[in-house]
Amino acid sequence: MKKKAVPSMVKDQQLVKKRREQMVKGAVRLFIEKGFHRTTTREIAKESGFSIGTLYEYIGSKEDVLYLVCDAIYEEVRDQLVSQLDTEAVGIDRVKKAIAAYFRVIDHLQDEVLVMYQEAKSLPKEALMYVLQKEVEMTKMFEDIIRDYVAEYRIDLSEEEIKLMSHNILVQGHMWTFRRWAIRRLYTLEEYTKLQSEQLLSPLTTVSN
Amino acid sequence: MKKKAVPSMVKDQQLVKKRREQMVKGAVRLFIEKGFHRTTTREIAKESGFSIGTLYEYIGSKEDVLYLVCDAIYEEVRDQLVSQLDTEAVGIDRVKKAIAAYFRVIDHLQDEVLVMYQEAKSLPKEALMYVLQKEVEMTKMFEDIIRDYVAEYRIDLSEEEIKLMSHNILVQGHMWTFRRWAIRRLYTLEEYTKLQSEQLLSPLTTVSN
Amino acid sequence: MKKKAVPSMVKDQQLVKKRREQMVKGAVRLFIEKGFHRTTTREIAKESGFSIGTLYEYIGSKEDVLYLVCDAIYEEVRDQLVSQLDTEAVGIDRVKKAIAAYFRVIDHLQDEVLVMYQEAKSLPKEALMYVLQKEVEMTKMFEDIIRDYVAEYRIDLSEEEIKLMSHNILVQGHMWTFRRWAIRRLYTLEEYTKLQSEQLLSPLTTVSN
Amino acid sequence: MKKKAVPSMVKDQQLVKKRREQMVKGAVRLFIEKGFHRTTTREIAKESGFSIGTLYEYIGSKEDVLYLVCDAIYEEVRDQLVSQLDTEAVGIDRVKKAIAAYFRVIDHLQDEVLVMYQEAKSLPKEALMYVLQKEVEMTKMFEDIIRDYVAEYRIDLSEEEIKLMSHNILVQGHMWTFRRWAIRRLYTLEEYTKLQSEQLLSPLTTVSN
DNA sequence: TATGAATGAGCCTTCATTCAT
DNA sequence: CATGAATGAAGGCTCATTCAT
Known part of the structure; x- marks a missing residue:
């Protein structure tokens, strides 16, 4: 799925990138504070450091801002995750370290992740599809890591179980943000x-009673 | 935490109850279709079968509708869950059956649960607290079930692990709705x-390798 | 061609009619003064004696106001014309009196007619078609009058000439408004x-040299 | 009445002329397509082949573009008309040929003429006066032609009738554009x-019955 | 001279809420 | 109690115009 093109009146791509970064930064702050629907385009412009007219030089509609925000957050999460993955680790340790790295990234970007979780549903269908695709890709990252381990150590785990485990990892990461009021x-x-890892990986490290 | 009082101009409590039931029914349909923010009070009134003026005889603000909806959904989930719990089951079977019952209820009310998940954040702080309290209570239900089992069978599981397991059950139930596009x-x-049960309960039924 | 339905949130048709009459009256005043595009919906509401919110209870968009205005002007012109037609007149006198009556009506409603002339082009296609249809009907009225005369007095005038004469009458009526700066x-x-009548009817009352 | 001065930041008159010609060409295309009010200055600049900044180097406001357009169209109509006038024709034939030439020019420039007809009203008062002056001059051209004929052939036609006949010729030319949907x-x-000529000139070529 | 990014006043429209009937 | 017409603050977005480069 290709990145949805957000229309801009400005030609200088360098500038477009810069302004959109400002915009995303400002918008995230506001969305965290009051949500997408309660944030006005004027507020976004102001928080981004430019006028409402300028805002609309770089987007086509308010929903585009949400899309840019979600996209940027995903990129950020994935980049940070990739840079933290310990490529030298082996065995179950590799899986554990991946989970730990992922949770650390989520914790680091907790506000952003929460925003994305709560507001992505307001995206227009096409943009939502694109964002969900990103989630799929991230799920696959963990599937691959688990599948490698399962293959190498001949663990008795079906493909379905691998996929579900991967989903569980993702969700337990998000859970750290959207259930933080309790957790x-x-x-x-x-x-x-530590607790989630043990629990999650228990099927990989134990034998049935 | 006491149930938040939603103001009504109408004295007849019987009528208030009836009208609010209509209202919740109508609103849920609309919120499922288009979300809280994109649903207008006029639409709610119409879908509920009365006029906008009448709507405001039974609530104080649009947010009250959301609150009533969330409250009703929680009640419904809890009621259905309680009615499905197999009170005769014992041992690990009792836990498994509780999870299965819970997942069944979630599946049955998936649209409603999803709405609550996505829109509760728009509640005013106080109402949100109240709704979260309901979530806490539901978590406690599972904590108790697990704790009973752990106590009886002298499983080596800390209080923290019990609490986390309970949270995981809840979230994996919701996950069936908010990740349904993939799952x-x-x-x-x-x-x-079956798969989630095995995974979740693996710490209760296996011995470390 | 059926009258285009202008949407209204208000059910009481009596009231809708009354409010739209106020609206048309106010809008005509403003359109005369500054044209359709330079008139804001707020101004229309204010001039009509109600709030902007109320305005939109009776129309779907600003263009609807223009449509109502054009429609109302046509109705008014036609009604006044019909009521002024001398049904007893015979011969060339009947034609002359019809023209005179028409010019009188145009003169009476000159501002309105001018507005319609200048702004109708801003109507959405469908509405424009409807309005042009009204113009066609009015042209036919004169065609019929001329045709009757031609038939009765066996004047040597082709159908094409009759049609053109009718168009000329209509346009010379409008000309009294849109060329008033000169005429x-x-x-x-x-x-x-008198002059236009003589000129127009010269083919009916003279013999070629 | 002197040509209204349109302000320009650029000194080179040659360049000013060239750019304004580009501008008029582009603007006419757009005005024909969507009207003056629905055309943006950005679009005009683009269609003219330069930037919005450059556009404003050659005009002071959007209305100046409309003025330049109307002025250019008038010039064009007059130039083409003059070049088509048969200076050798005599008698009624001269009048007929003038009318035919005029209608031919109008037909040739029908989109442009229509634009001018529909949008001139949006000119600021002073510019409108200037444009109307052009219309007066054109009317006088026909007055003169008719007056010559009337004088030479001692036709019984008053000065008022001559003036009106001239206005009618002009309007019937425009009518070919603004009533083209019917005609x-x-x-x-x-x-x-042919038909209009006969009708128009009937007072010059017939005797009363 | 030419460019195009920046500006912000202002436009159309929506919708939660009120209140007279 | 029920109704629905009225209200107006507020929101998303456009576009003529300016000005630094």
Whole structure:
């Protein structure tokens, strides 16, 4: 799925990139604070440091801002995750470290991730599809890591179980943000990571009773 | 936390109850279709079968409708869950059956649950607190079930692990709705229930390798 | 061609009619003064005696106001014309009196007619078609009158000439408004009517040299 | 009445002329397509082949473009008309040929003439006066031609009748454009010219019955 | 001279809420 | 109690015009 083209009246691509970065930064702050629907385009422009007219030089509609925000957050999450993956780790340790890295990234970008989680549904259908595709790709990253491990150590785990485990990892990452009102009272990130890892990976490291 | 009082101009409590039921029914349909923010009060009134003036005889603001909707959905989920719990089951079977019952209820009310998940954040703070409290109570239901089992069978599971497991159950139930775009392609409800159960309960039924 | 339905949120048809009459009255005043495009919906609402919100209870868009205005002007012109037609007149006198009546009506409604002339082009296609249809009908009225005369007195005038004569009458009526900057300096309405009548009807009353 | 001065930041008169010609050409195309109010200055600049900044180097406001357009169209109509006038014709034939030439020019420039007819009203007062002056001059051209004929052949036609006849010629020319939705279905240009000529000139060529 | 990014006043339209009947 | 017409603040977006480069 190709990146949806957000229309811009400005030709200088360098400038477009810069302005959209400002815009995303400002919009995220506002969406975190009050949500997409309660944020006005004027507020976004102001928070981004330019006028309403200028805002519309770089987007076609308010929904485009949401799309840019979601896209940027996904990119950021994936980039940070990739840069934190320990490429030297082997065995179950590799899986554990991937999960830990992922949770760390989510924790680091918790506000952003939460925004995306709560507002992506307001995207127009096509843009939503594109964003969900990103989620699919991220799920596949974990599938691959698990599948590698399963293959190498001849673990008895079906393809379905691998896929589900991967989904669970993703969701438990998000859960750290959207359930933080309950969970952060109970655990630190390290504790959460350790407990979830053990739980998640229990099928990989135990034998049935 | 006490149920938040939604103001009504009408004295007859019987009538208030009836009208609000109509209202919730209508609103849920609309929120499922287009979300809270894109639904107008006029539409809610119409879908509920009365006029906009009448709508405001039974609520104080649009947000009250959302609150009533969330509240009703929680009640419904809890009621259905309670009625489906197999009170005769014992051992790990009791836990499994509780999970299965919960997932069944979620599946049955998937649209409603999804709406609540996506829109609750738009509630005013106080109302949100109240709704989250309901979530806490539901989590506690599962905590209790697990704790009973752990106690009886002297499983080596800490209080923190019990709480987390309970949260995971809840979230995996919701996940069946908010990730259905991916998950329903892979599993039927029965498969999903089975796989998640095994995974979730693996710490209760296996011994470390 | 059926009358285009202008959407209204208000059910009471009596009220709709009344409010739209206010609206047309106010809008005509403004369109005369500054044209359709330079008139804002707020101004229309204010001039009509109600709020902007109320305005939109009775129309779907600004263009609807223009449509209502054009429609109302046509109705008015036709009604006044019909009521002024001398049904007892016979011979060339009947034609002359019809022209005179028409010019009188145009003079009476000159501002309105001018507005319609200048702004109708801004109507959406469908509405424009409807309005042009009204113009066609009015042209036919004169065709019929001329045709009757031609038939009765066995005048040597082809169908094409009849049609063209009718168009010329219509346009010379409008000309009294859109060329008034030049023509009203030269003639009173009576003089204009007399001269144009003679000129127009010369093919009916003379023999070729 | 002197030509209204349109302000320009550019000194080189040669260049000013060239750019304004580009501009008029582009603007006419756009005005024909969507009218003056629905055309943006950006579009005019683009269609003219330069940037919005450059556009404003050669005009002071959007209305200046309309003025330049109207002025150019008038010039064009007059130039073409003058070049087509048969200076050798005599008698009634001279008048007929002038009318035919005029109608031919109008037909040739029908889109342009229509634009001018529909949009001139949006000119600021002073510019409108200037444009109307051009119309007066054109009317006088026909007055003169008719007056010559009337004088030479001692036709019984008052000065008022001459003036009105001239206005009618002008308007019937325009009518070929603004009523084309009805008239072009009925007549070819040649038929229209012939019929209107006969009708118009009937007072010059017939004797009263 | 030419460019095009920036500006912000202002436009059309929506919709939660009120209140007279 | 029920109705629905009226209200107007507020929102998304456009576009003529300016000005630094």
